[in-house]
Amino acid sequence: MKIHNFSAGPCILPTQVFQEASEAMLNFDNLGLSIVEISHRSKNFVAVMDEAVALVKELLHVPNSHEVIFIQGGASLQFAMTAFNFLTETGKAQYLDTGVWAFKAFKEASGLGDAEIVASSKDKNYSYIPKGYNIDPHSDYFHCTSNNTIYGAQLKEFPLTEVPVICDMSSDIFSRPVDVAKFDLIYAGAQKNLGPAGATLVIVKKSALGKSGRYIPAMLDYNTHISKESMFNTPPVFSIYVSMLTLRWLKENGGVEAIHHKNEAKAALLYHEIDRNPLFEGTVVKEDRSSMNACFLLKDEAAHKDAFNALITEARINGLAGHRSVGGYRASMYNALGQESVQVLVDCMKKLENK
């Protein structure tokens, strides 16, 4: 029986991707060898890497000014790498504080140099996206997090500024169109819409690099990875392979524009029920609600928690618990989650109301 996986990440990927990856663990490319036991410099794996990079470029319409690389360390290592590569000794960086991860990025930069928070929604437990702030035109860069996985708030628009914009898109990349040209650097841990944890996607404007004037350890220098085409050292081969399979699936299904349509429909279905059903309430202001992670509460948890939990367990819903810092429920609706799973959740909410 099908399980409806609303996990916040690592999360659901397309069924056909799991199937192909499972087969490749035993026999990849009909070599009689596992994908994880061949050289990363073999023509078979180089083809995987090349296709993954080409699919990222195609699906996100990456302009020629930007390079696409895969590295390790997750978004958390990017917090340090972006600062090492973009923050000068005498300059300053500006951060938009919209949640735990955005703040961690700020903290890492402030360990290395001068970093400031331009605006924060911490005052209301990150339940909205700050607007109307000013970005200092003399700062080295502006950093933001496009979607807050924990709190379920999402930037629907990015600020207009002349300074380089660096964006952590870990939890909504490939879920909606994005104008890559407007960003000097985009990074994303793979484990939401891309692939298994262990790979990090970076899209960076080549001409923006080499300006921090700092000593940068080789592995933290984007130019190292660009010059070696993501093979300075052994890449996380399996995560990249599965990411490539997921990108193929996305392309077969109409690309980012088509999936965006589906994601909007899924989110509308769930948020409509959250707003309609008198037993529930959303935690984020309507205009900033994430289409990836919908956070909501039972208005009377003491009265209804056990009954609702029994309903979702019976419906084989997985991963719906809210993050410990928000409580309640969090429905993560990444690309691979079908609308039928959202419908099952909505049906549980209706059943609770009708009890």
Place this chain on the structure above:
Amino acid sequence: MKIHNFSAGPCILPTQVFQEASEAMLNFDNLGLSIVEISHRSKNFVAVMDEAVALVKELLHVPNSHEVIFIQGGASLQFAMTAFNFLTETGKAQYLDTGVWAFKAFKEASGLGDAEIVASSKDKNYSYIPKGYNIDPHSDYFHCTSNNTIYGAQLKEFPLTEVPVICDMSSDIFSRPVDVAKFDLIYAGAQKNLGPAGATLVIVKKSALGKSGRYIPAMLDYNTHISKESMFNTPPVFSIYVSMLTLRWLKENGGVEAIHHKNEAKAALLYHEIDRNPLFEGTVVKEDRSSMNACFLLKDEAAHKDAFNALITEARINGLAGHRSVGGYRASMYNALGQESVQVLVDCMKKLENK
């Protein structure tokens, strides 16, 4: 038909591990979910991490003074991390230069502070291990690489010194017993005897940390990962899971002591043929020959190369080409490679002689 995989890394892992990992991609722990789509904080994955750590401790007899963590970035990120954590602003580090990777480690440290090479075998293309050098007792640490994957030279003994010893054991960890207590830090990329590329094992003496006096980015600070039990951020779940399966297999097969015995027998079988067969010659001095990576040449390549390559292709031998900096052949005989595969290679060498 079985393929004999002598690849230098990523490399062969036990067949039963590939089988279990393939199944877990579809249905892990009978959850109806893939190992890569569940939360890394779920009890099912936490159990995987705990078992992986416990098996490392058991199999290597890790003393209580040392912590075991899994991180990302491969040995190459360790080159920087070890320097950030152990090299003081006014102190110096000493490096043994026994190959490409050892030199890269030195280079990374010398970017951050004062690093010196105490001895090098570069004069003879890294075909031996330097001996009789002196380690400055006032240095912050001594760094060495236990086995050189590219050149096939291996440290059979480690120098006696009072300064902290840091060792890159990427390509021979779990292949032979090692007295962990003698090292302040051991690191190893997973992709030889442990699991798929993407995870890095670190074994570190807790009391040796926190002394460099430097600003250390959170992700480069060993204490970050120790305090969060390798879950400061999303770990490379699949690589750690497969590593755990490989360690289980190693334990079931008698542990490090038993596999060491088998590895010695495999190496003896191949080196005996290299020495005996008038058509071949080894590239490394006998006393320093690696039991993991045996490098050898055809004495008359022009005359015999095509015939030998045809023989190994026919025998379904994979990954035997030498690294471009050495040429010839490299037979990597990691833990999971059976003696029967080495015998197949030896038979090819004999057939060439008899032609």
